[in-house]
Every structure is written in structure tokens, then in C-alpha cells.
Amino acid sequence: DIQMTQSPSTLSASVGDRVTITCRASQSMSKWLAWYQQKPGKAPKLLIYEASTLRSGVPLRFSGSGSGTEFTLTISSLQPDDFATYYCQQYLSYSLTFGGGTKVEIK
Amino acid sequence: EVQLVQSGAEVKKPGESLRISCKGSGYNFPNYWIAWVRQMPGKGLEWMGFIYPADSDTRYSPSFEGQVTMSVDKSIHTAYLQWNSLQASDTAMYYCAREDEVLRPDDMKERGGLGYWGQGSLVTVSA
Numbered sequence: 001d002i003q004m005t006q007s008p009s010t011l012s013a014s015v016g017d018r019v020t021i022t023c024r025a026s027q028s029m030s031k032w033l034a035w036y037q038q039k040p041g042k043a044p045k046l047l048i049y050e051a052s053t054l055r056s057g058v059p060l061r062f063s064g065s066g067s068g069t070e071f072t073l074t075i076s077s078l079q080p081d082d083f084a085t086y087y088c089q090q091y092l093s094y095s096l097t098f099g100g101g102t103k104v105e106i107k
Numbered sequence: 108e109v110q111l112v113q114s115g116a117e118v119k120k121p122g123e124s125l126r127i128s129c130k131g132s133g134y135n136f137p138n139y140w141i142a143w144v145r146q147m148p149g150k151g152l153e154w155m156g157f158i159y160p161a162d163s164d165t166r167y168s169p170s171f172e173g174q175v176t177m178s179v180d181k182s183i184h185t186a187y188l189q190w191n192s193l194q195a196s197d198t199a200m201y202y203c204a205r206e207d208e209v210l211r212p213d214d215m216k217e218r219g220g221l222g223y224w225g226q227g228s229l230v231t232v233s234a
Contacts, residue, residue, distance in 0.1 A: 001169065034220035043202055043227055044152065049220035050209070087152055091218055094166045096142065096154040
């Protein structure tokens, strides 16, 4: 099984900050990585797929990069609506794995 | 509009059986993979498995193989997740989600992540 390691697990930041979350895979998965945002009591929301493609309707302050085994999600200027938990997920095959999550908190 | 609507919250006793549902609408239901995802209280997301409604091709996570059964009734656009004997450790929110397809200029399709999610079904197992 592919293991996904996200860091940090918690991040404290202020509105307007640039935020970066990292996801490392236990083996290469090319571009087959997605990022999700989840708010308390809600279902996750897909933000980015294929490592760097922004899903339609997602604000441009979100971006993804990386390939192989190391990937990042960047929020260029943190907004109040962005305080949430973020998950990476690999889909190299029809056996998915999520990262452990990164909770973005208000500083 | 693509929608996945899940069945409501359930409270069960250990040893009881349960089937929860996920009804898709607004798209060609048979031709998109449906995933089931578990989220235990205060914890992260865990992929349980996939089912392809057109032919019921099913892929289970090793962690859930033998513990749950995924099925589908494509005639009513509904996917199911079933337990034969619940345990307290099955207490969790369960989500269904549809995998997106990305159409390339050469008409090839690629996978695009879990783009649509149900609202979740809360399962509580307690004596």
C-alpha cells in the first residue's frame, strides 16, 4: 500500500499569510494526487486534482505543485473561509490513500 | 446538477446488521466509480473501497475487506454499504463520493479525484 505523510499536522496562521502544506508519498505516483478541504460537520471538497489542476470554482489563491513523491498545497493569501482541515489523497491505482490531514487554525 | 444523497443517521447495537445507501442523480450513474470513505469521530479520512455500478466491479481496501460489503442497484442509481455484524468500532461518519473523469483533447479519459460527495451517514453502534 502507498502511504501518504502530510505535514504539518496543525498549522497556526493569520489572515493574509501564505500557507504551504506538504504531502509525501512512499512511492512515486507521477501526478495522481488530489487535495481536499473539509470544514467541521461537512463533507470534504475537492480543490485540486492531478497534483496541480484547480477544480472549477476553486479560488485562485489555492495552488498545487509537485510530482513523483513530494507534493505541496499553497494558499497564497489565507482568507477567513480557509480555516479548515486539508487532506491529500493519492489515486495512482484503484486503491486510494489519504494523508493524515493538516488543520489550519487561526493564530 | 450532480447529487449524491445518503440515507439518514442510524443507531444500532453491537452484532446487528445495517445497510446504508447513496443515491446518485444528475449524471450517468452506471459509468462513474463510487467510493466509500470512513471518518471516525475526530479522525481523518479512510478510503474503504470502490464500486463501478455498470458491472459491480468492486475494489476493497485491505483494511475493510471482509468487514463490509459494497453493492449497487444501477436500476435505481443507488450504491450500498453493508455490515453483517456491527461493532462499537464501526461508529463513524460514512461518506460516498463519485470519482470525476477528465476528458482530454484526444478523447481519452483520465481520473480526476473524488469530485462529488454525499452528505454523510452517521452510524452509531452502542449497547
